[in-house]
Amino acid sequence: xxxxxxxxxxxxxxxxxxxxxxxxxxxxxxxxxxxxxxxxxxxxxxxxxxxxxxxxxxxxxxxxxxxxxxxxxxxxxxxxxxxxxxxxxxxxxxxxxxxxxxxxxxxxxxxxxxxxxxxxxxxxxxxxxxxxxxxxxxxxxxxxxxxxxxx
Numbered sequence: 113x114x115x116x117x118x119x120x121x122x123x124x125x126x127x128x129x130x131x132x133x134x135x136x137x138x139x140x141x142x143x144x145x146x147x148x149x150x151x152x153x154x155x156x157x158x159x160x161x162x163x164x165x166x167x168x169x170x171x172x173x174x175x176x177x178x179x180x181x182x183x184x185x186x187x188x189x190x191x192x193x194x195x196x197x198x199x200x201x202x203x204x205x206x207x208x209x210x211x212x213x214x215x216x217x218x219x220x221x222x223x224x225x226x227x228x229x230x231x232x233x234x235x236x237x238x239x240x241x242x243x244x245x246x247x248x249x250x251x252x253x254x255x256x257x258x259x260x261x262x263x
């Protein structure tokens with residue numbers, strides 16, 4: 113049998129270890145509860161994000177779009193995000209060609225092809241030219257595409 117002093121020290125260490133373990137379990141349960149609350153509170157909401165690329169060169173516009181797009185995909189928003197990309201109609205471009213709009217659409221097509229090739233599945237991100245304003249591309253980033261980021 114252990115002397116009383118050693119017995120008390122061993123018991124203290126056991127209780128201390130149990131207390132630390134319970135603290136870790138409580139913290140993990142709290143984190144999971146917060147994750148569930150976030151998802152429940154936001155899964156029926158779709159956020160809209162506007163990006164205006166007027167006045168930029170095509171190269172700079174595509175780079176700015178790619179940066180914003182990557183950030184929005186990484187938001188992990190359970191309801192998804194609609195990115196309204198204001199490209200202009202090309203009315204002030206030589207030949208009235210919408211160069212920025214074409215550059216953004218090419219970027220999205222390349223991303224879709226890369227995703228299809230790497231995963232073998234269609235990309236969850238979709239886009240279309242706004243039916244009311246031909247100078248806007250609406251990019252739909254669904255919840256399941258969150259956290260993937262542009263390659």
